[in-house]
Structure formats: structure tokens, C-alpha cells
Amino acid sequence: MGAGMAGLTRFSVSIDETLLAQFDRQAAREGCxxxxxxVADLIRDSLVRQEWKTGREVAAAIVMVYDHHKHDxxxxxxxxxxxxxxxxxxxxHIHLDHDNCLEIVVVRGRPSAVEGLANLLxxxxxxxxxxxxxxxxxxxx
Amino acid sequence: MGAGMAGLTRFSVSIDETLLAQFDRQAAREGCxxxxxxVADLIRDSLVRQEWKTGREVAAAIVMVYDHHKHDxxxxxxxxxxxxxxxxxxxxHIHLDHDNCLEIVVVRGRPSAVEGLANLLxxxxxxxxxxxxxxxxxxxx
Amino acid sequence: MGAGMAGLTRFSVSIDETLLAQFDRQAAREGCxxxxxxVADLIRDSLVRQEWKTGREVAAAIVMVYDHHKHDxxxxxxxxxxxxxxxxxxxxHIHLDHDNCLEIVVVRGRPSAVEGLANLLxxxxxxxxxxxxxxxxxxxx
Amino acid sequence: MGAGMAGLTRFSVSIDETLLAQFDRQAAREGCxxxxxxVADLIRDSLVRQEWKTGREVAAAIVMVYDHHKHDxxxxxxxxxxxxxxxxxxxxHIHLDHDNCLEIVVVRGRPSAVEGLANLLxxxxxxxxxxxxxxxxxxxx
Numbered sequence: 001m002g003a004g005m006a007g008l009t010r011f012s013v014s015i016d017e018t019l020l021a022q023f024d025r026q027a028a029r030e031g032c033x034x035x036x037x038x039v040a041d042l043i044r045d046s047l048v049r050q051e052w053k054t055g056r057e058v059a060a061a062i063v064m065v066y067d068h069h070k071h072d073x074x075x076x077x078x079x080x081x082x083x084x085x086x087x088x089x090x091x092x093h094i095h096l097d098h099d100n101c102l103e104i105v106v107v108r109g110r111p112s113a114v115e116g117l118a119n120l121l122x123x124x125x126x127x128x129x130x131x132x133x134x135x136x137x138x139x140x141x
Numbered sequence: 142m143g144a145g146m147a148g149l150t151r152f153s154v155s156i157d158e159t160l161l162a163q164f165d166r167q168a169a170r171e172g173c174x175x176x177x178x179x180v181a182d183l184i185r186d187s188l189v190r191q192e193w194k195t196g197r198e199v200a201a202a203i204v205m206v207y208d209h210h211k212h213d214x215x216x217x218x219x220x221x222x223x224x225x226x227x228x229x230x231x232x233x234h235i236h237l238d239h240d241n242c243l244e245i246v247v248v249r250g251r252p253s254a255v256e257g258l259a260n261l262l263x264x265x266x267x268x269x270x271x272x273x274x275x276x277x278x279x280x281x282x
Numbered sequence: 283m284g285a286g287m288a289g290l291t292r293f294s295v296s297i298d299e300t301l302l303a304q305f306d307r308q309a310a311r312e313g314c315x316x317x318x319x320x321v322a323d324l325i326r327d328s329l330v331r332q333e334w335k336t337g338r339e340v341a342a343a344i345v346m347v348y349d350h351h352k353h354d355x356x357x358x359x360x361x362x363x364x365x366x367x368x369x370x371x372x373x374x375h376i377h378l379d380h381d382n383c384l385e386i387v388v389v390r391g392r393p394s395a396v397e398g399l400a401n402l403l404x405x406x407x408x409x410x411x412x413x414x415x416x417x418x419x420x421x422x423x
Numbered sequence: 424m425g426a427g428m429a430g431l432t433r434f435s436v437s438i439d440e441t442l443l444a445q446f447d448r449q450a451a452r453e454g455c456x457x458x459x460x461x462v463a464d465l466i467r468d469s470l471v472r473q474e475w476k477t478g479r480e481v482a483a484a485i486v487m488v489y490d491h492h493k494h495d496x497x498x499x500x501x502x503x504x505x506x507x508x509x510x511x512x513x514x515x516h517i518h519l520d521h522d523n524c525l526e527i528v529v530v531r532g533r534p535s536a537v538e539g540l541a542n543l544l545x546x547x548x549x550x551x552x553x554x555x556x557x558x559x560x561x562x563x564x
Contacts, residue, residue, distance in 0.1 A: 009302055012294040014318045015325070020291055022422055023325045026332055031264040036296040042324040043305045044269055050308055059237065061245050063202050065279040092233040094247055096200065100279030104202050104245055106235055123172040128185055128282055133274030138206040138241030140304055141269055150443055153435040155459040156466075161432055163563055164466045167473055177437045183465040184438075184446045191449055281445055313546040326551055341519065343527050345484050347561040374515040376529055378482065382561030386484050386527055388517055405454040410467055410564055415556030420488040420523030423551055
């Protein structure tokens with residue numbers, strides 16, 4: 001269940017006038033439709049950072065760039081992924097050019113498990129780049 | 142063309158013994174197969190950060206969490222994505238639970254264009270989380 | 283003048299109940315005294331990130347670690363700092379051990395000027411570590 | 424003792440030609456005097472990130488902005504700092520303008536202790552901004 005099921009509530013914030021004016025200007029520049037969404041976005045970002053620190057279940061995308069010509073690489077990366085099939089939700093593959101592939105592995109689990117898998121993939125010969133994009137399962141935000 | 146097409150070369154590094162020992166320990170802990178890959182990985186990460194600063198063409202994944210029940214949201218996000226079809230390579234959608242969706246939009250273009258699209262998606266009512274995972278086209282690393 | 287001179291105002295936020303409950307729990311865990319301060323802190327952090335992106339005047343601390351035995355280093359770093367005396371507000375020096383110094387150079391200026399000085403210091407032989415801690419002049423937050 | 428006491432050693436790296444050319448260009452742009460320093464800098468940055476993850480003793484600067492007119496704030500912050508005198512090496516104070524102060528508290532200890540102190544300072548009413556600049560004791564890099 002997402003936070004969204006619980007219904008809306010209101011609270012009021014006491015804040016410096018100038019600070020609020022700056023915040024409104026920033027929200028306008030970014031096209032944010034309401035002040036409430038702008039505040040809620042900051043709160044959710046902060047909670048997601050917290051989820052990653054405290055080790056609660058998270059969702060994430062592992063983003064890799066590799067040269068598929070090297071080292072039977074596609075095969076080896078598929079093998080590693082199958083060994084972690086419980087962690088992995090899906091994989092998306094892009095042919096960037098003749099040599100380079102971009103692969104996005106979407107995962108759900110504990111931050112330490114996500115980082116363990118990312119380390120394994122990154123350590124594979126031929127993988128040029130591998131990073132973890134932190135996201136959330138949405139269940140608590 | 143990727144860096145990988147150019148052939149290998151060697152160079153030598155003069156470094157503190159203790160620093161090298163620490164680096165080897167770290168590489169071993171992360172399962173990195175050779176010292177050369179460990180050094181090349183650091184170099185590539187540093188070049189990718191540079192690509193994002195200097196505004197060269199990059200690849201990236203925009204990672205979003207949203208509640209599809211809200212505001213005809215799936216339709217509106219699809220509409221925004223179609224208006225940026227030149228920037229977008231592909232989209233992957235995960236049903237996290239009854240309410241929450243995880244969507245990963247893979248893009249290729251200038252960092253400012255990528256961030257512009259991410260801002261648009263994030264500003265859409267009902268989007269709970271949206272961040273950009275910086276990667277590379279692989280062409281220069 | 284700081285935002286603080288402008289007087290307080292109030293606004294109200296409409297938000298999911300569960301999200302607010304999570305936020306309150308987080309604020310309590312971090313010892314934050316009121317919900318208004320917790321929200322204002324998120325807003326100020328977000329504005330400071332914006333100040334660094336848009337190139338407005340910022341304050342920052344450049345944090346360096348170096349081995350003062352090497353290369354007449356203290357002298358050379360002092361020389362670089364004097365050539366940037368308009369950017370630098372003050373310097374604090376800590377003797378970490380027999381060899382290592384920690385030096386914190388507090389600066390005020392445009393982000394590009396701050397990063398230019400940090401690059402110069404980092405490029406100096408014997409400097410082991412150098413990073414920029416982004417802060418704010420406080421004038422707009 | 425710093426890594427610097429152990430004497431120099433050499434190792435060689437096998438790497439793509441194009442990647443090396445990109446790296447040399449970047450090092451030149453940043454004014455880095457030798458390729459060895461450029462590589463060693465990347466290695467040290469990576470080890471410092473590791474020190475923070477594994478909880479070894481680190482050095483850091485806690486950077487705060489606050490309005491000294493509020494809430495007897497200077498007195499309260501001094502009180503908190505004295506209660507953590509074992510963690511704190513020194514404090515530097517800058518008068519940014521009539522209202523705003525920039526204070527840099529240099530600390531040495533475990534990352535969790537550093538973050539605990541930063542949370543306490545940040546939670547104090549009137550503190551507008553507080554972040555931790557990660558550095559190193561230099562002992563292992």
C-alpha cells in the first residue's frame with residue numbers, strides 16, 4: 001500500500017517571508033504546480049535518502065555501460081543476473097552504438113544486496129561504468 | 142566508436158607503497174579482477190562526471206515512482222514522453238504494488254535537456270519521486 | 283541581510299497522512315524541535331543547491347589534507363591563497379599527526395571561482411585530498 | 424603515520440589508448456602536474472569514501488550557517504560543542520554580515536559520531552544550514 005491510500009491531511013508551517021518567496025520562485029521555475037507538491041517532494045526525497053541509510057527495502061536501477069564484444073560479456077552478465085533473480089525485477093538493454101550497450105537492471109531489496117550486485121557487475125571485465133540509481137518502492141512515501 | 146576500439150597501451154604510475162597496498166585491499170574486497178581495471182574504472186567514473194559538467198552528449202536513466210491511480214497520470218506521463226521522443230530511447234515500467242509504478246526512461250542527449258525532461262516529469266501531479274541516474278554513451282570512455 | 287529579517291509568515295500544506303507521519307518520525311529521530319523547522323531546513327538545503335547551480339555568490343569551505351614535509355608545500359599553498367585573497371575569508375590549520383595537516387580555507391564568491399581555487403590547490407604536488415563543502419552566505423535563505 | 428612515510432613504488436597499468444588520451448586531457452585542464460598524481464588523487468578519493476562507509480576514524484568539517492541574533496544561539500551552539508570536546512579539534516567563526524555567521528567545526532572521530540554531532544547542531548533552532556564535509560585523517564591515504 002502506498003502513502004497515497006491514507007487520505008489527505010493539512011498542516012501549517014511558520015516560516016520566514018523571504019525564505020518562502022525564494023521557495024515559491026524556485027517552484028515556479030521548475031514548473032511545480034502547487035506549494036504542497038513542492039513541500040511533499042522535498043519530504044519524499046528526504047525519506048528516500050533515509051530508507052537507503054536504514055536498510056529498509058528499496059527499489060533501484062543499476063545502470064551499466066559495457067562493450068559487448070569483450071570477454072563473452074553479455075553471457076557473463078546474464079549469468080550473474082540469473083543468480084540474483086530474486087532481487088531483479090526486469091532488465092532493459094539499449095544498443096548505444098556498434099560496440100557499446102547500456103543496460104538497466106531494476107531491482108528491489110535491501111540496499112546492501114543492491115550494492116552487492118552492483119559491485120559484482122562492475123567488477124566484471126569489460127564493464128566500463130556501473131552505478132546505482134536510488135529509488136523507492138513507494139510503499140512509505 | 143568506443144574507446145575500446147583503439148587498442149591497449151601501458152603506462153606506469155609512481156605511488157606511495159602504503160597507498161597502493163590500501164588500493165589493492167579495496168580492489169580485492171570489491172572483487173575487481175585486476176589493478177588495471179580498478180584504475181580504469183576510477184578514470185572512467187571521473188570522465189563521466191566531467192561529461193555531465195561540460196554538457197557533452199550523455200546517456201542517462203530517469204527513474205520515477207508514481208501512483209497510477211492519480212490524475213490520469215499514466216496518460217499524462219506518456220504524453221510528455223512523446224513530446225520528447227527524440228531524447229528518449231526506451232521506457233521500462235514496473236508494477237511495484239497495487240498503486241505504485243516504477244518507470245525508467247532511458248535518454249540520450251545534452252545534460253541540460255535530460256534535466257529539463259526530468260523536471261517536467263517530476264512537476265507532474267502524482268509523481269512521488271523522480272531522479273536522474275547519470276551514465277555515459279560509452280563513446281569516450 | 284538575511285531572510286530572517288523579513289518576519290515570519292504562515293502557509294498550509296496539503297499532504298498524505300502517511301507521508302506526514304513518516305516525516306514526523308524522521309524529524310523526531312533527528313531531534314528537530316518543530317515541524318516548521320524541519321520543512322524550512324529542507325527548503326533551505328534545496329535553495330543552497332540552487333545557488334550553486336545558478337552561480338550566485340556562495341560561501342564554502344575548501345577542505346585539504348596534505349603532508350607538510352613535501353615539496354615546500356606549506357609555503358606554496360600560502361602563496362596560492364594570497365593570490366586569491368579576495369576570495370578567501372580565513373584559513374584554519376590543524377596538525378593531524380607528525381606528517382599530515384588538515385587545512386580549511388573559507389571562501390566567499392562565485393561557485394566557478396571557488397572551484398577554480400580548489401582545483402589549483404588540489405593540483406599542487408603533495409596535496410592528498412581536497413574537496414569543496416558547499417554552504418551559503420545566508421543572505422537568501 | 425601517513426602513507427607518505429612508506430616510500431614510493433611503481434606499478435604499470437594496461438588501458439585503452441583513447442581512455443588514456445581523455446584522462447591526460449582532463450588532467451591537463453585541471454593543471455595536474457603528473458599522471459601519477461592524477462591517478463593517486465583518484466585512488467585517495469576512493470579510499471576516503473571507503474573510510475566513511477566502513478566507519479574508520481575520519482576527519483571532517485561541519486559547516487554551519489546561522490543567525491546569531493536568534494534564540495541565544497551562539498551560547499547554545501558553544502554548549503553543544505563543549506559537550507563534544509573530545510570529537511572537536513577546533514572551531515572557526517566568520518561574520519558573514521550583520522546577521523549571519525558561518526561556523527566551521529573541525530572534528531576527528533567515527534563517521535557515526537560526526538554525523539550525530541552534525542544532527543544535534545542542525546536541530547538547534549536558528550541554525551539555517553548544516554552539512555558535513557568528509558575528509559580524512561591522512562593516516563591511510
